Amino acid sequence: EVQLVESGGGLVQPGGSLRLSCAASGFTFSTYDMHWVRQATGKGLEWVSGIGTGGETYYLGSVKGRFTISRQNAKNSLYLQMNSLRAGDTAVYYCARGDSIGFAPWGQGTLVTVSS
Amino acid sequence: QSVLTQPPSASGTPGQRVTISCSGSTSNIGSKSVYWYQQLPGTAPKLLIYNNNQRPSGVPDRFSGSKSGTSASLAITGLRSEDEADYYCAAWDASLSGWVFGGGTKLTVL
Numbered sequence: 001e002v003q004l005v006e007s008g009g010g011l012v013q014p015g016g017s018l019r020l021s022c023a024a025s026g027f028t029f030s031t032y033d034m035h036w037v038r039q040a041t042g043k044g045l046e047w048v049s050g051i052g053t054g055g056e057t058y059y060l061g062s063v064k065g066r067f068t069i070s071r072q073n074a075k076n077s078l079y080l081q082m083n084s085l086r087a088g089d090t091a092v093y094y095c096a097r098g099d100s101i102g103f104a105p106w107g108q109g110t111l112v113t114v115s116s
Numbered sequence: 117q118s119v120l121t122q123p124p125s126a127s128g129t130p131g132q133r134v135t136i137s138c139s140g141s142t143s144n145i146g147s148k149s150v151y152w153y154q155q156l157p158g159t160a161p162k163l164l165i166y167n168n169n170q171r172p173s174g175v176p177d178r179f180s181g182s183k184s185g186t187s188a189s190l191a192i193t194g195l196r197s198e199d200e201a202d203y204y205c206a207a208w209d210a211s212l213s214g215w216v217f218g219g220g221t222k223l224t225v226l
Contacts, residue, residue: 035215037161037215037217044118044202044204044217044218044219044220045153045155045161045204045206045217045220046217047206047214047215047216047217050214050215058213058214059214060214061212061214094160094161100166100167101163101166101167101170101172102151102153102163102166102206103151103153103161103163103206104162104163104172105160105162105163106160106161106162107160108160109160
């Protein structure tokens with residue numbers, strides 16, 4: 001069974017840092033693009049970042065320079081290093097597998113709260 | 117303000133046909149494939165339609181997608197109570213070099 005499990009969310013002060021992880025299983029991780037998508041409470045989905053099989057990275061404009069996506073294929077893991085966090089970054093962060101058919105599946109999400 | 121525009125709400129009675137629109141531009145829908153996601157209350161999103169009109173295995177044929185120019189639509193026929201959810205369209209945006217989503221449409225089954 002294909003599964004994605006996020007971890008690392010929590011409460012952090014404005015200006016702080018947090019590292020999210022996504023553990024993948026049930027598929028050959030290294031052959032898929034991977035993405036982070038977030039959703040603020042009561043709001044819509046917002047793509048945050050993606051990483052290709054060759055390590056190429058893509059970012060939402062508002063997180064460029066603050067967030068870094070990475071992957072460790074040997075550990076079947078995806079990461080999102082988030083620095084200089086702002087209140088507007090508060091959301092549930094989902095990791096999702098990406099390929100030609102879109103984002104599928106999605107993990108259950110991890111909540112990031114940026115507040116003093 | 118989302119790059120892709122969807123109506124915030126839609127509704128229908130059981131058995132009815134409902135459509136949800138998604139409007140974009142030449143840099144996204146006009147030149148790239150459209151994807152639709154369903155998010156049931158309290159759960160993670162699930163892929164519903166890919167490449168404008170293709171259904172992943174397991175998605176009922178009551179769900180269909182279409183695209184024309186810079187707009188796309190999701191149609192649901194034979195509406196059921198379990199279809200009550202939020203629906204999102206998405207596409208790659210060549211100008212932004214990133215994925216963009218619609219603001220979502222909350223579907224209510226009356």
